[in-house]
Amino acid sequence: MAIAPGVEPHMVALANQADAANRPRWIIAFALICAIGCAAVCAAGTMRLMGARSRYASTEAQLIQADALANQIIATRADKPSLSELYPPAGLMYNQVQAALESTWQVDRTGFATFATIQPLKEESLSIPGLGKANVTCTIRNQPLEKIMAFIETTLGKSSMRHAFVSTFELEPTSGGWNAEIEFRRYQVTNR
Numbered sequence: 001m002a003i004a005p006g007v008e009p010h011m012v013a014l015a016n017q018a019d020a021a022n023r024p025r026w027i028i029a030f031a032l033i034c035a036i037g038c039a040a041v042c043a044a045g046t047m048r049l050m051g052a053r054s055r056y057a058s059t060e061a062q063l064i065q066a067d068a069l070a071n072q073i074i075a076t077r078a079d080k081p082s083l084s085e086l087y088p089p090a091g092l093m094y095n096q097v098q099a100a101l102e103s104t105w106q107v108d109r110t111g112f113a114t115f116a117t118i119q120p121l122k123e124e125s126l127s128i129p130g131l132g133k134a135n136v137t138c139t140i141r142n143q144p145l146e147k148i149m150a151f152i153e154t155t156l157g158k159s160s161m162r163h164a165f166v167s168t169f170e171l172e173p174t175s176g177g178w179n180a181e182i183e184f185r186r187y188q189v190t191n192r
Contacts, residue, residue: 092160093136094121097184100155101138104147116140125190132190135167137183142176152182163187 101112119137126132140148152169155161161184168183 093134093164093184093186094118096158096161097136097138097155100151100158104151104154105143115143123188123190126187130189131187133185133187135183135185137168137181140178140180140182142174143178143180145171145178148178148180148182155184161186 097118098109101116101118102108105112105115117139119139122135122137124133124135138151140151148171152166156164156166164184164186166182167185168181170181172179
């Protein structure tokens with residue numbers, strides 16, 4: 001069968017239409033757009049999930065830390081020391097100051113009596129019931145400043161003087177060194 005010369009282009013166009021009808025491009029384009037949309041939704045969901053997991057882990061760590069701190073506070077409250085343990089009576093302050101004088105100047109009591117005097121322990125009550133303060137005053141005459149500072153450090157370094165402090169410190173230069181008046185103070189629980 002012979003094809004007429006004007007029909008061939010028409011037949012080619014019909015064949016192209018039939019071929020295009022057998023391969024619809026809009027379905028492929030729609031499927032591709034749907035796949036890209038699904039991938040974007042999955043990626044966004046994964047990112048939100050990872051962010052939520054991170055926030056959950058952070059919150060969980062904070063809750064564990066808060067729980068540990070609460071347990072520590074409860075344990076501390078249960079084991080809180082009494083005031084009499086924190087601020088015991090200061091009855092041996094005089095002896096500690098005397099021992100520090102002896103060790104700093106390497107002399108006994110009669111040796112330091114020539115340049116130092118220690119006034120007896122003076123105890124006073126405070127306005128808070130059950131609390132008081134104890135003072136020991138030491139006067140040093142004509143001694144090097146380095147020795148005076150070493151004496152203060154030695155006195156406060158003793159374990160029984162751990163809550164004591166220097167409440168008064170007065171220096172006066174002399175021709176032979178320094179005169180110093182030092183008052184050591186410690187707060188204590190009184191049974192009055």
